[in-house]
Amino acid sequence: MARPLTATINLDAILNNYRYAKKLQPTCKAFAVVKSNAYGHGAVEVARFLDKEVDAFAVAAIEEALALRHAGVESPIMLLEGVFEADEWALCEQHGFWAALENAQQLSELLSSQVSIEKVFVKLDTGMHRLGVDMDGANDFVDQLRSSGQVGEVLLMTHFACADDLSDMATMEQLAYFERTRQLIGDIPASVANSAAIMKWSVPEGGWIRPGIMLYGISPFADVTGTQLGLQPAMTLSSKVMSVRRLKKGDTVGYGYSYEAQEDHVLATVAVGYGDGYPRHAKEETPLQIAGQSAYLAGRVSMDMITVRMADYHSAPELGQEVVLWGGDVPVEQVAEYADTIGYELVTRMTARPKYRYINNDNSQ
Template identity: 75%
Template sequence: MARPLTATIDLNAILQNYRYAKKLQPTCNAFAVVKSNAYGHGAIEVARHLDNEADAFAVAAIEEALALREAGITSPVMLLEGVFEANEWALCEQHGFWAAVENKTQLDWLLASGARIEKIFVKLDSGMRRLGADKAGACDLVEKLRNSNQVGEVLLMTHFSCADDLSDISTMEQLTYFERTRHQIGSIEASVANSAAIMKWAIPEGGWIRPGIMLYGISPFVGITGQQLGLVPAMTLSSKVISVRSLKKGEKVGYGLSYEALEDHQLATVAVGYGDGYARHTQSGAPLEVNGLPAALAGRVSMDMITVRFADASESFDIGQEVVLWGGNVPVENVADYASTIGYELVTRMTTRPHYHYHTVSEIKS
C-alpha cells in the first residue's frame, strides 16, 4: 500500500480558467504562464493540455522553455526575464522562443549573436524597480531592436507592483507611465496584465495578457478566493487518516507540544507534512476536511505527518478516512492565511513526493 498523499490536478479547470482570462480581455492574445512547474501543477502536463489552445506559453528561464520543447510542446514560448547568458540567444532562435529584453546587456548579446527572434518584449520599469528600463532606456531598446532587422516584432511590456491591491493607486500611475512611454514610441503593442490586472483593472486593448495564478483557479487578491472570482481551482491535495487517538482536555500534541486540547476530542494523524509542501509554519486551526466534515490542523506540522481534529469534538475518526488538505471545500487561499503566505506559494512549493494524478473529467463551460 502506497503513502496516500495525492495531488489531483484537473487539467480542464486550467483550460477553462485560460478561456475565462481571454473572455475577460477579448481583444488580447494570452500567454499561459507555466513557470515554476506551472505553479506546482506540472508544466509539461499543463502545457500539453493547453498546447492546441494557448496562444503561447510564458516561463521564467530557458531551462523551463527547453523542457517544454523536449516534451513536444510546439506553441511559442516566451522567456519573461529574457536571457541570463549570451549563448541563450542562439537557442532562442533554434527553438523559436520569444523573450523579454530589459537591459542593454541583453540587447548587446542579441545583436552580437545575430540570432533572429520572432517577438521581443522590451520591458519597461513602471515602478516595481526590479526589472526593466526607464522610459528613455526602453525607447532606446525599441529603436535599436527595430533597426537591427533581427526581430520580427518589438512589443512593450511592464509588470505592475500592486495590481492585487485594488485600493492602491500605484497601478493607475504605472499604467499612465506605460502609456506615455508607448505614446512616445508611436505604434507598439502592449503587454501589461497579470491575473489581478486581467480581472480587475482597465488595461490597454490588444497585445498580450499574462495570466498565471488565475489559470490554476487561485485568487491573487487577499480575502477573496478563486471560486468567488469565478475561477475553477485545479489542484486538490488529499491524503488519509493513518492513526487515531483520544485526547483528554489539557493533553498536548506533537513537536514542542504546541497544541493543547481545550476539551476532550479525538485526534487523527494524517500522511502529509512539510516534506510534501504543506508549510511547516501553518498554524493550528488551518482548515481541512475529513470524510467530508470540517476539521482543523492541531499541532505542529512534521516532515511526513500532521495531526488534526474535527471542528465538532463529538465526531470520531477512522483509519483510512479521506482528508482534503486543500481543494474542493477547502480553498488553498484560506490555508495560506494560516501559514502567513499566499496561495501562490503553497502550490508552487509542492515537492515531487506526493503522487500526482491528472484528469480531464470536469466539464468545460464555454
C-alpha cells in the first residue's frame, strides 16, 4: 500500500513529439530541451530514452548537463545560459558540452582558458533584453571566437519574446534584426526557434531548432491544447479517491470553509495537493475526472489533499476510484487556466513526492 498519486510519463509521446518538431523544420537539427528536470518529467529518464535519437540536448546550466553525463547520456549537451564561472569551460571541454555565450566576461574566460569547445552559440539580443549582445557585439564576438582556433563552429542564436502570440509583430522584428546581423557577419548558422516558432512562424532554414514544451505534448499558445496541435501529451497525473462523504445543501468544506454545497451531493477527497505540485491557486470548477466522469475541484487545495464534486450532482464518487488531475481528457492547459498560469509551470513545478512511472511501447514499468 502506498499513497496512490502517480505521474505517468509516456516516453514514446516525447519521442514522437521530437520527431514531429523535426518534421515541421526538416532542414534543421534539433535540440531536445530537457532543462528544469525535463519540464518536470524527469531529465535523466527522458534523456536516456531519447539519447540514440536526438541531435543534441539543451539544458540551462552545467549542473544539469553533468547530471545527464553521469547518468550515461552520450549525446552532445548545450548550456543555454552558458557558463557561470570560468572553470566550467574546462568541464565543457572534458564532457563535450556546447555553450551559449552572451557576455564579454564569458568570452574572455573562454579565450584565456585555452580549452577547445565544439560549438559555441553567440547570443544576439534581438529585443527581449534579457541576455545577449547587439549586432556589432555579436560580429566582434564571432570574429574573436573564430580567430581563437578554440571553437569548432560558431553559431548565432536568439530567443523570441512573443512567439506564442501570432498577432504580435515583435517576432518579425526580432527575426529581421537577426537576419541583418547574419548579413553583417556573413555565413553563420542560426538557432532561433522555440516550440511556438517551430510550429507557427517561418524560421531560418538549416541550423538548430530548440523545442521544449512541445516535446512534452503541451501547447505554448493560450487558446489551443497540445492535442489540438497534433502533439501527444506525455504526463498523466492521477490519484485515487481516499474518502467520501454525503454533504447537505449549505455544508461547507475545507480551509476557510470556502466551498458551500449548492445542493445535497457526495464529496470526494483525493490524495493530491500543492505539496505534490498541484496548483494551490486552482479555482473551484477546475476540471478533473473521476472514473472517467467529469468532476470539479470544490474548495481550497491543501498540501496533501483536494476535495472534489462530480459535475453531475447526482453521480456519487466511490472510495478507491481513479482520479485524473491532468492528462488524457483533462488537458493540463485547461487546468493551468483555472490556476491563472500556464501548462509550463504546472508540469515544471511537480515535486519529488508523487511516484513517477515511465512507460513506452517496449517496456512498461
